[in-house]
Amino acid sequence: MALTHAIMTALLEDRLSGYELARSFDTSLGFFWKASHQQIYKCLRELEVQGLLSSEEISQETRPDKVVYQLTDSGRAELDHWVAGEGQLREAKDDLFVKLYNLNEKNLPHIQRELTARAEHTRARLALYRQIRERRYQRPQDMPLRQRGIYLALLAGINHCEQFLQWTESCEQLLASAAVN
Amino acid sequence: MALTHAIMTALLEDRLSGYELARSFDTSLGFFWKASHQQIYKCLRELEVQGLLSSEEISQETRPDKVVYQLTDSGRAELDHWVAGEGQLREAKDDLFVKLYNLNEKNLPHIQRELTARAEHTRARLALYRQIRERRYQRPQDMPLRQRGIYLALLAGINHCEQFLQWTESCEQLLASAAVN
DNA sequence: CGCCGCATGTAATTAGTTACATGATTGT
DNA sequence: ACAATCATGTAACTAATTACATGCGGCG
Numbered sequence: 116m117a118l119t120h121a122i123m124t125a126l127l128e129d130r131l132s133g134y135e136l137a138r139s140f141d142t143s144l145g146f147f148w149k150a151s152h153q154q155i156y157k158c159l160r161e162l163e164v165q166g167l168l169s170s171e172e173i174s175q176e177t178r179p180d181k182v183v184y185q186l187t188d189s190g191r192a193e194l195d196h197w198v199a200g201e202g203q204l205r206e207a208k209d210d211l212f213v214k215l216y217n218l219n220e221k222n223l224p225h226i227q228r229e230l231t232a233r234a235e236h237t238r239a240r241l242a243l244y245r246q247i248r249e250r251r252y253q254r255p256q257d258m259p260l261r262q263r264g265i266y267l268a269l270l271a272g273i274n275h276c277e278q279f280l281q282w283t284e285s286c287e288q289l290l291a292s293a294a295v296n
Numbered sequence: 297m298a299l300t301h302a303i304m305t306a307l308l309e310d311r312l313s314g315y316e317l318a319r320s321f322d323t324s325l326g327f328f329w330k331a332s333h334q335q336i337y338k339c340l341r342e343l344e345v346q347g348l349l350s351s352e353e354i355s356q357e358t359r360p361d362k363v364v365y366q367l368t369d370s371g372r373a374e375l376d377h378w379v380a381g382e383g384q385l386r387e388a389k390d391d392l393f394v395k396l397y398n399l400n401e402k403n404l405p406h407i408q409r410e411l412t413a414r415a416e417h418t419r420a421r422l423a424l425y426r427q428i429r430e431r432r433y434q435r436p437q438d439m440p441l442r443q444r445g446i447y448l449a450l451l452a453g454i455n456h457c458e459q460f461l462q463w464t465e466s467c468e469q470l471l472a473s474a475a476v477n
Numbered sequence: 478c479g480c481c482g483c484a485t486g487t488a489a490t491t492a493g494t495t496a497c498a499t500g501a502t503t504g505t
Numbered sequence: 506a507c508a509a510t511c512a513t514g515t516a517a518c519t520a521a522t523t524a525c526a527t528g529c530g531g532c533g
Contacts, residue, residue, distance in 0.1 A: 116492060117391055124397045134512050147393035149386075154493060156514065179501055179512045198398045199406050202391035204417065205330075210298055210383035212328035212452060216305045217379045218445025225380050226445075236385065255470060263470055264399025264407075271393060271463050278459035282452050289436060289444055297520060315484050335521060337486065360484045360529055 118158055121148040123167065123186060123194045132173075132181040133159050143265075146244075146272055159184055167193050227290060234283040241276035244269060299339055302329040304348065304367060304375045313354075313362040314340050327425075327453055340365055348374055408471060415464040422457035425450060 125136055125144050136159075137152040139145065150158075162168040167190035170182050186194070211233060214226055248269060252258075255266040306317055306325050317340075318333040320326065331339075343349040348371035351363050367375070392414060395407055429450060433439070436447040 117389070117394065118492080120391075121394050124394055127398065132512075133514095138511095144394065144397060146387075148389050151494070152512090153495090153514075175511090177502065178510090181512060194398065195403070198395050198403050202395060202410055204414070205389060205391075206327075207388045208298070208329050208386060210301075210386075212449040213298065213302050213305055213325065214379050214383060215445035215449045216325060216442070217308065217375065218441050220441060222376070222379050223441065229383055233385070256473070260399050260401060260404065261397070264396035267463075267467050267470060268393040268396045270466055271460075274459050274463050275456070278455050279452075282448075282455050285451055286448050289448060292437070299520080313484075314486095318484095332522070333484090334486075334523090337484095356483095358530065359482090362484060 116158070118148065118150050118154065119162055119167075120194060120197045121150070122155065122158055122162065123190055126168065126184060126186050126190075127194075130171075130183045130185040132183045134181065135183075147268060162190070166190075223290065227287075230283050230286050234280060237276050237279050237283075241273065241280070244273045244276065248273065297339070299329065299331050299335065300343055300348075301375060301378050302331070303336065303339055303343065304371055307349065307365060307367045307371075308375075311352075311364045311366040313364045315362065316364075328449060343371070347371075404471065408468075411464055411467050415461060418457050418460050418464075422454065422461070425454045425457065429454065 121140075121144060122136060125131065125139055131139065133152065133156045137150070137155050140148070140150055140155070159168065159170075163170055163184070166187060168184045169187050170184050172180060172182050174180050211229065214222075214229070218226060248266075252262075252266045252269065255263055258266065302321075302325060303317060306312065306320055312320065314333065314337045318331070318336050321329070321331055321336070340349065340351075344351055344365070348368060349365045350368050351365050353361060353363050355361050392410065395403075395410065399407060429447075433443075433447045433450065436444050439447065
């Protein structure tokens with residue numbers, strides 16, 4: 116489960132509760148690895164049993180108590196070991212492309228709508244990425260290595276969105292004429 | 297399971313055996329939806345039970361017998377229904393970006409190697425995509441709708457590869473100076 | 478004779494999703 | 506009063522991976 120490594124990565128610099136992890140997976144690292152809170156809590160318990168994380172209960176006055184986790188030395192070692200290993204490529208799976216294989220006169224309007232919706236979603240995502248870049252990564256070349264890595268991941272997200280939006284324009288062009296016929 | 301729909305899509309025009317499906321998932325549709333042969337065989341049996349596919353055993357002299365599947369009317373209807381429904385976006389998961397969040401002096405050489413390997417893999421993939429485009433999609437605007445859809449999926453693959461390769465160059469630039477220090 | 482491609486599976490495990498559940502506090 | 510946010514879980518299920526297994530025919 117690479118989710119374990121994503122969680123440990125999120126804990127590299129901060130001690131976080133399951134809830135906070137789930138929140139941070141809605142942004143930042145979560146742009147590249149999504150997980151539900153259920154999965155995260157389960158994973159956290161397993162990681163603690165394995166001794167890769169340690170936990171501490173924090174009492175809070177105004178809010179419910181929470182349990183924060185941090186990397187243990189052996190967690191750090193395991194993470195280093197994972198990073199040093201060969202990453203395996205998992206092919207992206209996307210409904211949209213499978214649907215395009217089904218394109219015909221009848222479903223054309225619907226698929227065009229889906230393309231538009233995806234473009235819309237991608238535009239929003241791109242705006243968010245760009246905002247993060249402007250706020251925090253004006254001069255990546257001056258930053259420490261880890262920050263540069265995070266910046267590069269962000270840049271991959273930005274480039275991917277830009278490319279996707281260009282592609283949706285190609286789709287519009289190639290499908291526009293068909294809509295008339 | 298969207299794999300069922302990918303399988304039905306692959307059977308839109310051809311009657312195929314499980315083995316042939318697995319092979320075709322190494323190319324074409326498989327660029328966008330991967331599956332192992334075990335998963336495919338299992339799925340085929342379930343789809344037949346549900347009446348969405350029908351099968352026929354084909355005796356072969358020089359090779360082992362095989363079972364070919366084809367879409368039934370209700371399979372076609374189900375596929376149409378799925379295409380007409382709302383597609384759900386599943387966020388891509390990629391080790392590489394999680395690893396970038398772990399970037400430091402120690403693992404830098406390894407991560408650079410991984411980036412290079414991915415670029416290499418992407419170049420090969422891109423060459424394949426381009427070959428397919430040149431051989432079969434010289435004039436997509438003159439093709440029937442379904443072919444255009446398939447072309448657009450291919451184009452997404454091409455654009456994605458091109459974008460990724462540009463990104464790996466950004467990585468090289470931003471990480472080159474660090475390697476010296 | 479041994480490996481490769483064709484062709485099909487079982488079994489066990491891991492990963493991930495969906496539905497449901499609880500209970501506190503803060504803001505409108 | 507009601508919804509939203511914080512905080513944590515259980516249970517059931519679906520999807521996917523990994524390891525193992527079988528047997529035939531062609532090629533070098």
